[in-house]
Amino acid sequence: xxxxxxxxxxxxxxxxxxxxxxxxxxxxxxxxxxxxxxxxxxxxxxxxxxxxxxxxxxxxxxxxxxxxxxxxxxxxxxxxxxxxxxxxxxxxxxxxxxxxxxxxxxxxxxxxxx
Amino acid sequence: xxxxxxxxxxxxxxxxxxxxxxxxxxxxxxxxxxxxxxxxxxxxxxxxxxxxxxxxxxxxxxxxxxxxxxxxxxxxxxxxxxxxxxxxxxxxxxxxxxxxxxxxxxxxxxxxxx
Numbered sequence: 001x002x003x004x005x006x007x008x009x010x011x012x013x014x015x016x017x018x019x020x021x022x023x024x025x026x027x028x029x030x031x032x033x034x035x036x037x038x039x040x041x042x043x044x045x046x047x048x049x050x051x052x053x054x055x056x057x058x059x060x061x062x063x064x065x066x067x068x069x070x071x072x073x074x075x076x077x078x079x080x081x082x083x084x085x086x087x088x089x090x091x092x093x094x095x096x097x098x099x100x101x102x103x104x105x106x107x108x109x110x111x112x113x114x
Numbered sequence: 115x116x117x118x119x120x121x122x123x124x125x126x127x128x129x130x131x132x133x134x135x136x137x138x139x140x141x142x143x144x145x146x147x148x149x150x151x152x153x154x155x156x157x158x159x160x161x162x163x164x165x166x167x168x169x170x171x172x173x174x175x176x177x178x179x180x181x182x183x184x185x186x187x188x189x190x191x192x193x194x195x196x197x198x199x200x201x202x203x204x205x206x207x208x209x210x211x212x213x214x215x216x217x218x219x220x221x222x223x224x225x226x227x228x
Contacts, residue, residue, distance in 0.1 A: 031214075033214075033215065033216075040220070040221075041220055041221075042118075042120075042205050042207075042218030042219050042220050043159075043205070043216075043218045044218075045215040045216070048214045055214060056214050056215065058215075089157065091159070093159075093216075102149055102161040102164055103216060104161075105151075105158055105159040105160075106158065107156065107158040108157050108158070
């Protein structure tokens with residue numbers, strides 16, 4: 001296992017289109033996070049899964065955003081009816097459990113909405 | 115609410131010299147964890163060092179060390195013998211022991227001058 005993998009790396013879409021991103025966490029990690037990062041800012045929390053259960057969602061996650069993690073393995077983040085303000089880097093991270101264990105991040109998916 | 119503040123948007127250091135990056139945080143929790151992440155231009159964030167709040171001893175990882183002042187809620191990163199490969203964005207992050215999300219600062223862009 002080489003780490004957290006995200007696909008695609010880059011996505012350009014027209015405003016109003018739907019997009020879906022995929023994240024494959026480190027295989028033994030039961031926790032998975034989605035973050036959004038805009039230029040000049042630190043990552044902002046979007047949502048968190050423990051195994052297949054989505055346990056926490058940020059208020060940043062509007063009803064146009066939905067995330068799933070079927071079977072507790074890979075996760076998808078879908079954005080419906082994209083807006084220009086959705087343009088950002090979407091980061092996925094995974095970790096083993098609570099405590100001092102750090103989160104391991106993927107390289108991110110850069111979304112550009114034109 | 116937990117907040118993490120990095121007051122230095124940019125820092126520079128001469129190769130082989132020492133630089134300190136600042137971070138303060140706000141929390142009412144007593145048990146938490148602090149992290150420094152490095153984000154090189156390739157955008158994948160990598161853990162540099164972590165500190166458990168219950169430990170009084172400052173964490174050290176090779177050329178990287180922290181100055182953790184719990185009462186002052188300060189968590190600075192010292193990089194000794196700076197190398198060109200240290201050039202990156204550095205993010206300070208906080209996570210409470212029972213929490214699910216990491217809170218990030220806005221980052222410090224470090225330039226290493228040959």
